[in-house]
Amino acid sequence: MWLKDSSIGRKFVMSISGLALVLFLLFHGCMNLVLVFSEKWYNIICETLGANWYALIGTIGLAFLVLVHFCYAIYLTIQNRAARGNDRYAISGKKEGVEWESENMLVLGIIVIGFLVLHLYNFWFKMQLAEITGGATAPLEDAANGAKYVIALFTTPVCGQIYCVLYLIWLCALWLHLNHGVWSALHTLGWNNLVWQKRIKVIGTIVATLVVLPFLIVVCYYFGVGVGMLC
Amino acid sequence: MAKKEEIIEAAKETAKKVAVKAAQKAVEVASEVVAEAKEALEKAAPEANAKANANAIITPEMAKIPAGPLELKWTNYKNHQKLVNPANKRRLDVIVIGTGLAGASAAASLAEMGFNVLNFCIQDSPRRAHSIAAQGGINAAKNYQNDGDSVYRLYYDTIKGGDYRAREANVYRLAEVSNNIIDQCVAQGVPFAREYGGLLDNRSFGGAQVSRTFYAKGQTGQQLLLGAYSALSRQIGKGKVKMYTRYEMLDIVLIKDENGEPRARGIIARNLVTGRIERFFAHAVVVGSGGYGNTFFLSTNAMASNGSAAMQMYRHGALFANPCYAQIHPTCIPKHGDFQSKLTLMSESLRNDGRIWVPKKLEDAKRLQAGEIKGRDIPEEDRDYYLERRYPAFGNLVPRDVASRAAKERCDKGYGVNNTGLAVFLDFSDAIQRLGKDVVAQKYGNLFQMYEKIVDENPYENPMMIFPAIHYTMGGIWVDYELQTSVKGLFCIGEANFSDHGANRLGASALMQGLADGYFVLPYTIQNYLSDQIGVPRMSTDLPEFAEAEKAVQDKIDRLMAIQGKRSVDSIHKELGLIMWDFVGMGRTAESLKTAIEKIDALKKEFWSNVYIPGEANALNNELEKALRLADFIEIGRLMAVDALHREESCGGHFREEYQTPEGEALRQDDKFSYVGCWKYMGEDKEPQLIKEPLDYEFTERKTRNYKN
Amino acid sequence: MDQYIDIKVRVWRQAGPKAQGHFETYELKHVFQGASFLEMIDILNEQLVAEHKDPVTYDHDCREGICGMCSMYVNGHPHGPDSAITTCQLHMRKFHDGETITVEPWRSRAFPVIKDLMVDRGAYDKIMQAGGFVSVNTGGVPDANAIPIPKPVADEAMDAASCIGCGACAAACKNGSAMLFVSAKVSQLALLPQGKIEAAARAKAMVAKMDELGFGNCTNTGACAAECPKSVSLANIARLNREFICAKFKD
Known part of the structure; x- marks a missing residue:
């Protein structure tokens, strides 16, 4: 199977799974943004994406994508380290035009995954999973009132601000990951040439920013709200 | 009536008597003459024999030149040569030494035909052979530019450029197959430069008035070699070529056939990584090992380029032809210090747009040498564009030998433009003004960049400095029309042989000759030999001939390793290089050549008694490799001097100062030296014997080369 | 000075x-x-x-x-x-x-x-032997001008072809990947009509050999192109990916 056995095949899988996750994040971010404008609408969205069959399939799909992306990343990294050989360079100079993030995708990915776990614990676990299991695991009084919960989490004095800062770190890592990941995925799929070389990197940066921006706005907004409550 | 009869009778009698007497006298005289002649003959015999030897001659028949008109010779040859059928080809092994344009193309073509090929190179990959460094281009008589080119014109330019010292039949064949080469390379995916219409572009080169040079940026040699390398790689992948990289041939193995005639049957080679000496058998051996320019230490050749394969052939009876014809390329980056390891060539194509000059005034030259001013500071009217002045018709595009000598002449007079006084300017300011910097950059950008990296000066702003350097050797192992040496079964192709360039090679012709030999000549002609070999079984490498050859190689290595003297290999090589450049260089005299021979003999003694080689013989040992090559360079250097001394004329790359016109142009002596000077090895430390192959120009009139008008 | x-x-x-x-x-x-x-x-x-x-x-x-x-x-x-x-x-x-x-x-x-600073780069030769050629024998080829090739295409092929096979790309790559080397050859031949015919087979064969020889997976860091002495472009890698993925989908 070429998706497993050939280097380009493996990279193809990384690209496709990565791009799919980017699309999801874009959607997720937009959804979050709604919260800033209207709690009611946010809750409607939450409800729509509760314990429905399509939301469930989506969730399973996402989990699969993350798993594939993650496992392939580990597999590729192990292979790549082996390809380097046993002796490392004593001195490794800075290479012109090589982005830092491109050489540290795994580290960035792990940071992203780490926060993903926290995120799942805080939200998915308490929101969608709670609905699915019918509130058996839910500490929330009202699983459907996501807005209230989210606002509470980010604005609770001190604890909420710490969350905000953690999320900022996560967003930084995500932006760096995507800043290389998006154009790299397109490149791996073959969508690049001499003329588009620079443009495609710019597109990558724009997409990374578009993905991160909604999340960032939400976090910053409630950080502000939280700090206001503190004063 | 009766009286009348009597008178007749009497007359008859008298006549008879007179006749008899005369006859008797004649017989007497005749026998005397015979006796005298016999006596004279007896007296003269030893002298005559010696004379006959000294004038040993290779006839066109011996050189296997086909009969018939010039343009039909190759066709006739191909029509009548013997072929080997496919089933038999599988049973025949051919060793090819070298993976340059000639070696790689020959190995690939022979394998495609069905022969089993064993291919050897000293580098880590066949793609590294020094053909890769050729920059400018490759000639072909395509006449795509509609400027009047033809096979005949390419032939004529090559013969004329070679100063009428090449074989007509060979050169014509070369011009004929030149077109096939371009077709072949394009089919292989060689990205030649193209015009906007999508068709192939051409540029012009020295010694021609048409644009017939095909090119791929400034990397034509690289692209052509990679084409041949890819064809070779394909055959290696198929298993038809067995590739041996990092192997160096150290001897050729000859085995006598049933008639007692020695034939090349294999080689002894050293695995350069392990140091092991190994034996290889084949039905024929083809050598495409390049030229011997590194005899001069400083040359444009690669560091590992060497003449050892040629010397091995020579020692086994192959003739070394015209060793003194070495080409000095006019446009190289000048030497900058004693530590220098090689000279870098700037492509001849630069002379398309660059103008060569030195200052008109000696004081300007002095200030340049002192570093007080730069080339751009000298006003137009004080510049001496000496090539344009001396050779109005060809200007900056005169052949290489002419351009080199002209540069030397100016520098000898004190007009040199760098700190050593050994450089002239190659100026692009006109071209930049005419075409714009972008166009110039597009054409020559990579060469300009190379120059800037080495010299640390921007050639767009300040004229380049250039000086002649040893570049190519026209001389080489003598081969017949079939590219076979005087040893049966031993073939020699590419720069390693002597065949096509006469006394001087035109630019962009080396690539043409290498590929012509490898793709289109040898694969045909070798069959004429191999067709007789189909009955010869593969021989064991345990035969005594192999064992002896291996032992001789081992003994030589042991002898070198045992010297443990005080001098490094490079220091002796540099000394040889200086001797060659000073005494066998651009201007030679009988006196300088005699000095060279003396000095080389002394250096040989020094080498064999005082060289130091560290490390072990049976391991990777670069110093040992270099020492083995240097031992042969010393012999070649001497042979070059001997040949140059005997050739009392100036022609092409060989300039004897005694033989020049009042204007300083080369003066050929066609009545005495219109022959190929072939040297036969007579034994260690013995003078080689001269054998001549007369060059009777049947189809072309010999003229004094004229690039003036 | x-x-x-x-x-x-x-x-x-x-x-x-x-x-x-x-x-x-x-x-x-x-x-x-x-x-x-x-x-x-x-x-x-x-x-x-x-x-x-x-x-x-x-x-x-x-x-x-x-x-x-x-x-x-x-x-x-x-x-x-x-x-x-x-x-x-x-x-x-x-x-x-x-x-x-x-x-x-x-x-x-x-x-x-x-030994010391000398390495064995035979792997690059093996990749070339797997498919880095146009399958034509000597002789019997059409005239060189039979197929016009647009200048920009020929120039791009030339730039790809300028690779000298030194190995700096794999040496510079933190993943030990030979993609720039392989892609330069695949690109050159895929761009030219003479090489297009075998383009898909070539991409598959050369990539398979590259993987087999233990080179790493390309992660598009660009270190190879940054250190390439002949400035071979990363765009070639995109072309190789395209050729390879298309070839696999066609199978």
Whole structure:
């Protein structure tokens, strides 16, 4: 199977799974943004994406994508380290035009995954999973009132601000990951040439920013709200 | 009536008597003459024999030149040569030494035909052979530019450029197959430069008035070699070529056939990584090992380029032809210090747009040498564009030998433009003004960049400095029309042989000759030999001939390793290089050549008694490799001097100062030296014997080369 | 202006493929900055030979930046701290008086060290043998001008073809990937009509061989193109990916 056995095949899988996750994040971010404008609408969205069959399939799909992306990343990294050989360079100079993030995708990915776990614990676990299991695991009084919960989490004095800062770190890592990941995925799929070389990197940066921006706005907004409550 | 009869009778009698007497006298005289002649003959015999030897001659028949008109010779040859059928080809092994344009193309073509090929190179990959460094281009008589080119014109330019010292039949064949080469390379995916219409572009080169040079940026040699390398790689992948990289041939193995005639049957080679000496058998051996320019230490050749394969052939009876014809390329980056390891060539194509000059005034030259001013500071009217002045018709595009000598002449007079006084300017300011910097950059950008990296000066702003350097050797192992040496079964192709360039090679012709030999000549002609070999079984490498050859190689290595003297290999090589450049260089005299021979003999003694080689013989040992090559360079250097001394004329790359016109142009002596000077090895430390192959120009009139008008 | 400088050279010494390697530091006095880097190594070797020590083994041949033989990792860069050149074109004017220069061999599993700074790059040849050619025999080909090729296409093919097979791309890559090398050849031949016919088969065969020989997976860091002495473009890798993925989908 070429998706497993050939280097380009493996990279193809990384690209496709990565791009799919980017699309999801874009959607997720937009959804979050709604919260800033209207709690009611946010809750409607939450409800729509509760314990429905399509939301469930989506969730399973996402989990699969993350798993594939993650496992392939580990597999590729192990292979790549082996390809380097046993002796490392004593001195490794800075290479012109090589982005830092491109050489540290795994580290960035792990940071992203780490926060993903926290995120799942805080939200998915308490929101969608709670609905699915019918509130058996839910500490929330009202699983459907996501807005209230989210606002509470980010604005609770001190604890909420710490969350905000953690999320900022996560967003930084995500932006760096995507800043290389998006154009790299397109490149791996073959969508690049001499003329588009620079443009495609710019597109990558724009997409990374578009993905991160909604999340960032939400976090910053409630950080502000939280700090206001503190004063 | 009766009286009348009597008178007749009497007359008859008298006549008879007179006749008899005369006859008797004649017989007497005749026998005397015979006796005298016999006596004279007896007296003269030893002298005559010696004379006959000294004038040993290779006839066109011996050189296997086909009969018939010039343009039909190759066709006739191909029509009548013997072929080997496919089933038999599988049973025949051919060793090819070298993976340059000639070696790689020959190995690939022979394998495609069905022969089993064993291919050897000293580098880590066949793609590294020094053909890769050729920059400018490759000639072909395509006449795509509609400027009047033809096979005949390419032939004529090559013969004329070679100063009428090449074989007509060979050169014509070369011009004929030149077109096939371009077709072949394009089919292989060689990205030649193209015009906007999508068709192939051409540029012009020295010694021609048409644009017939095909090119791929400034990397034509690289692209052509990679084409041949890819064809070779394909055959290696198929298993038809067995590739041996990092192997160096150290001897050729000859085995006598049933008639007692020695034939090349294999080689002894050293695995350069392990140091092991190994034996290889084949039905024929083809050598495409390049030229011997590194005899001069400083040359444009690669560091590992060497003449050892040629010397091995020579020692086994192959003739070394015209060793003194070495080409000095006019446009190289000048030497900058004693530590220098090689000279870098700037492509001849630069002379398309660059103008060569030195200052008109000696004081300007002095200030340049002192570093007080730069080339751009000298006003137009004080510049001496000496090539344009001396050779109005060809200007900056005169052949290489002419351009080199002209540069030397100016520098000898004190007009040199760098700190050593050994450089002239190659100026692009006109071209930049005419075409714009972008166009110039597009054409020559990579060469300009190379120059800037080495010299640390921007050639767009300040004229380049250039000086002649040893570049190519026209001389080489003598081969017949079939590219076979005087040893049966031993073939020699590419720069390693002597065949096509006469006394001087035109630019962009080396690539043409290498590929012509490898793709289109040898694969045909070798069959004429191999067709007789189909009955010869593969021989064991345990035969005594192999064992002896291996032992001789081992003994030589042991002898070198045992010297443990005080001098490094490079220091002796540099000394040889200086001797060659000073005494066998651009201007030679009988006196300088005699000095060279003396000095080389002394250096040989020094080498064999005082060289130091560290490390072990049976391991990777670069110093040992270099020492083995240097031992042969010393012999070649001497042979070059001997040949140059005997050739009392100036022609092409060989300039004897005694033989020049009042204007300083080369003066050929066609009545005495219109022959190929072939040297036969007579034994260690013995003078080689001269054998001549007369060059009777049947189809072309010999003229004094004229690039003036 | 070029000066004379004193330097220290820290060179990787390794007796053989299996031997343990180590750094050795040598002092060199009065080195002219106009000398090339390899000429400096020559001077060092002359010094070592004079002291009856084993000279540093390294690959080099044409010394004009085209054969691709030289292969040194100088101060953390393949071919040293200068752009678009090979080690043989690197000059001592890039270094200053008193500097310690670290010289290492290419380090990549597919390029095992033979001795000191000399590595075995036979893997690149094997990839070429797997498909880096147009399958034409000598003779019987059409006229060179039979198929016009647009100049921009020919130029792009030429740029890809300028690869010298030195191995700097794999050596510079943190993943030990040979993608730039493979893609340069695949690109060159896929661009030209002569090579297009076999383009899909070629991409598959060369990538399969590359993977088999233990090169890593490309993660598009761009280190290869940044360090390539011939400035071969990353865009070639995109073309290789395209050719390969299309070929696989067609199967």
